[in-house]
Amino acid sequence: MSPKVVPWAVVAATLLGAVWFAAAMTIGGDRSALLIGETTDAHHQLEIACETCHTAPAFASAARAEKALNRTCRKCHDEELKAADDSHPRKKFRNPRMAAYWKKLDARLCTSCHVEHRPEIARVGAVTVAMDFCVACHSEGDQDVRWDRPSHADLTFDTCASAGCHNYHDNRALYEDFLVEHAGGPALAPSPVHALTARHRARESPAEAALARSDAVAPAAAVADPAALDHWAGSGHAAAGVNCAACHAADLAKDAPPAEIEIHWIDAPPAEVCEGCHKPQAKTFALGRHGMRGHPRLAKPRDPGRALKKVGLGGVVPESITAWLADPPLPARITAGEARLPMRPDAAHRVSDCGTCHRPHAVDTARAAVEACASCHDDSHTRAYFASPHYRLRETELAGRAPPGTGVSCATCHMPPTVRRRKVTTNHNQNDNLRPNEKMVRTVCLDCHGLGFSLDSLADAVLVSRNFSGTPAVHVESIEWALRRAESGERDTDG
Amino acid sequence: MPMLTFTEEILLLLGDEEGMFLPVEEHAFECALAGAVLMDLAFAYRIDTDPEALLTIDPTPTGNPMLDRVLEKIAARAGTTDTRTWVGVLSREDAAILREQALASLVERGILEKRDERFLWAFGTVRYPTIDDGAERAIGARIEEVLSDDIPHPRDVALISLVDACEILPDLFPDRDVASFGPRIALLRRMDLIGREVAGTIAEIQRTVVREARARAARFQKLLLILSACGGLAVAATLLSPPIPLADRFGPGLLESLWYDRVWKQWSGYLLLGLGIAGLGIAVAVKKRLVARIAGSHGWRLFHIALGIACVLVLFAHTGFRFGANMNTALMGFFVAALLSGALAGAAIGGTPRLRKMGVRRTGRHNRALIGLHAIAICPLPALLIVHVLTVYLY
Missing domain, CATH: 1.20.1420 (A middle domain of Talin 1)
Known part of the structure; x- marks a missing residue:
């Protein structure tokens, strides 16, 4: 190539690139190269579905764009904040009397503290302001926490959220009344049982509905695999009267004849088939990290034809180019290889869907509660589990030497059963009970441990990484302080 | 065809085989052009210098538009400034025009050809490749002779000074030990070979050009x-x-x-x-x-x-x-x-x-x-x- 051509080639190539990216931004196409920075762990799975968060129209004013962005945050997170009895709800700060605080830290906007695509300033909990942010409002005036709390006089504001005492949003297990009420609990209850797990395990299918191995209705080729048949016969599905066709020919009526089943048979039923029967589980699964690519609020790929029409090019651009401008579809599920947490290298290809944890025929919930997790996750907390007292308790329970609910699996803490309409189901949104880790206190820890021991354990990062093998080396003083304040009569009666 | 001016000669020497200019520092180049035109005027008996002032002794046009424009400018302020100032003024204000005029003259004489080449439109490069290298070879030969032990012509002594000011001897004679020319050049500067009338003027211009060029450089x-x-x-x-x-x-x-x-x-x-x-x-x-x-x-x-x-x-x-x-x-x-x-x-x-x-x-x-x-x-x-x-x- 002639040296004189080089600058022209560079200019032409980059201008072509610019046109391509301008088209990708305004009409359709892959925009991953335009990401200005790594997204947080919470959102990286959906980062190429830009319109999920960026809902403002093109060239909207900065204020409008920010409002739209915050509206999207609330659409997805409002429900969980409500459930967490958010200590700093937006409505509190919309009051004009709070205007003085808006300039310090505008708590009406999620983006005041959580800015995406800024990995260099993202801290724990995707917070992008300095962790002593409480100082903005609680260091002066009637909101000064040191004013009526002598215990807080010498504390610095960077310890508010890092010492196991407070969270900005979720303080369900940390508020003063709760601390006082649960003060003095033993490190370990005399008969430690996780009540909801015990209730969940105790469910039984009606014996009359149960199917035996010989009841399986499937094409000859399918039943030729004895292992699959054995697994099914010993599974909850068989116990609940769920025959092969219910999954492999899900569109058919329950009593469809074998010939018709053979015609409609599919060897590997998709996750949607599971979701057809397990709606609550599927719903919560899509809210957590494992299934968030199926979240109902994710933006659908843009329609390039519509976008072209909008700019007056409808019908002008050939179909082939229009198709070329289509957004790349977001993969239906994340793989372990895409995850940000440490994962086993041999699991990189593994797709996070129902069948990955619940073997399709065995539907083994015990395996799904521990071994399935450890087959992908490869961090110190997971590895240490198998040497922990929680694991030993689980082994004892599985061996039948202890009652249901006495063992502690990964799912016990991270996907605990929940009660909805008097029905116990497993919450498949692992995030619901994960961070900040004090979220687990009420739903799990307190069933077996006292509040003080729980808070100390959860605040001890080393103990967490050892999966609670040992005793906490950290002590959270909040219970003592709350008791002292209650005894001195300084505490407000409404807590 | 009229004789080449110093300005044209120095430009011919500065051009390389591709029609680009040798990498002469621009300040030296501009000072050389200013000095060249003053030398041309001195050899044409139009100006005279002493340590304090540069004077117009004959304001009659020479017939060369390039020289006459400068002569007119000097005549308008003659006696008020010295040679160094004029070299500075002409190098700052007139070097670009002098260069264009000299190049246009060389193109007109059929010695150079103008080629306008574009680099990303805005970055145009104009080249002046030689189409008749006779004049250039003749100048080179003159310089080589002067640098040997031959008795130099006064114009050649002046030209050597300009070449020295531009520091292009290494480029003109890449195969020679240029450092060895130093004593000879110094001797040439001291020789009273130029006509009495212009000797002082040329010497002053030479000194000024070299001094100014180096100082500005x-x-x-x-x-x-x-x-x-x-x-x-x-x-x-x-x-x-x-x-x-x-x-x-x-x-x-x-x-x-x-x-x-x-x-x-x-x-x-x-x-x-x-x-x-x-x-x-x-x-x-x-x-x-x-x-x-x-x-x-x-x-x-x-x-x-x-x-x-x-x-x-x-x-x-x-x-x-x-x-x-x-x-x-x-x-x-x-x-x-x-x-x-x-x-x-x-x-x-x-x-x-x-x-x-x-x-x-x-x-x-x-x-x-x-x-x-x-x-x-x-x-x-x-x-x-x-x-x-x-x-x-x-x-």
Whole structure:
């Protein structure tokens, strides 16, 4: 190539690139190269579905764009904040009397503290302001926490959220009344049982509905695999009267004849088939990290034809180019290889869907509660589990030497059963009970441990990484302080 | 055909085989042109000099438009300024016109051919390849004879002085030990070979041209070197130093505001864009000789480098020297490459005399390569900036 051509080639190539990216931004196409920075762990799975968060129209004013962005945050997170009895709800700060605080830290906007695509300033909990942010409002005036709390006089504001005492949003297990009420609990209850797990395990299918191995209705080729048949016969599905066709020919009526089943048979039923029967589980699964690519609020790929029409090019651009401008579809599920947490290298290809944890025929919930997790996750907390007292308790329970609910699996803490309409189901949104880790206190820890021991354990990062093998080396003083304040009569009666 | 003027002869000597000009420092080149035209006027018995003043002794036009224009200018202010001042004035104000006039004359005489070649439209390069090398060879032969032990012609002595001022002897005689010519050149300067009437004038012009050229060269190159080194060090800091951490204390901080406040970012972004456009505009204007008549090209070149340094500072304010991700990394990469290559080119040009003293030859080729790299690094910036600005306003 002639040296004189080089600058022209560079200019032409980059201008072509610019046109391509301008088209990708305004009409359709892959925009991953335009990401200005790594997204947080919470959102990286959906980062190429830009319109999920960026809902403002093109060239909207900065204020409008920010409002739209915050509206999207609330659409997805409002429900969980409500459930967490958010200590700093937006409505509190919309009051004009709070205007003085808006300039310090505008708590009406999620983006005041959580800015995406800024990995260099993202801290724990995707917070992008300095962790002593409480100082903005609680260091002066009637909101000064040191004013009526002598215990807080010498504390610095960077310890508010890092010492196991407070969270900005979720303080369900940390508020003063709760601390006082649960003060003095033993490190370990005399008969430690996780009540909801015990209730969940105790469910039984009606014996009359149960199917035996010989009841399986499937094409000859399918039943030729004895292992699959054995697994099914010993599974909850068989116990609940769920025959092969219910999954492999899900569109058919329950009593469809074998010939018709053979015609409609599919060897590997998709996750949607599971979701057809397990709606609550599927719903919560899509809210957590494992299934968030199926979240109902994710933006659908843009329609390039519509976008072209909008700019007056409808019908002008050939179909082939229009198709070329289509957004790349977001993969239906994340793989372990895409995850940000440490994962086993041999699991990189593994797709996070129902069948990955619940073997399709065995539907083994015990395996799904521990071994399935450890087959992908490869961090110190997971590895240490198998040497922990929680694991030993689980082994004892599985061996039948202890009652249901006495063992502690990964799912016990991270996907605990929940009660909805008097029905116990497993919450498949692992995030619901994960961070900040004090979220687990009420739903799990307190069933077996006292509040003080729980808070100390959860605040001890080393103990967490050892999966609670040992005793906490950290002590959270909040219970003592709350008791002292209650005894001195300084505490407000409404807590 | 009339005899070639000194201005034309020196231009012929400065042209290389490709029709480009030898890498003569511009200040020396301009001073040589100014000296050449004064010598032409002296040999034509139109001006005389003494240590205090340069005087017009005969204002009658010579018939050569190039000389007559300068003569008219000198006549208008004769007696009020000395030779050194006139060399300075003519080199600053008239060098570009003298050069164009002399080249046009050489084209008209059929010695050179004008070829206008474009580089990315704005960066036009005009070449003057030789189509009749007879005159050029004759001048070269004259110089070679003078540098040997032959008795020189007064015009050749004057020409040697100009060649010496331009420091192009190493380029004219690449195979010879040029240092060995030093005593001979010094002797020629002392010889009273020029007619009595003009001897003093030519000698004064020679001294002034050499002195002025070297003084201006030293000033300009020193400044160029210092500014370029500052720019280069600042860019190196962006590449080598770890990202500056933000204070982990809540509250308004200057760096936080600069790097993360939308309004500040917008201001610094547009300022950076403005500085970039200004720098590019100056480069184009200097290259196309649009601004040389306003303040001379040295000032503009130094200003171009100063804009580069300002770009580094504003880039720090805009990005904190973080390269970002994806498209932003590419934009930052090319921006830093443009700044670094520009600083290196400036430092190389500024450091040319030192490099030559150290025995480095063909510095011009290296300088041109660095300027080429600078231009290549700038090429993708407009497109990347368009995408960058679009991402900001669309998302």
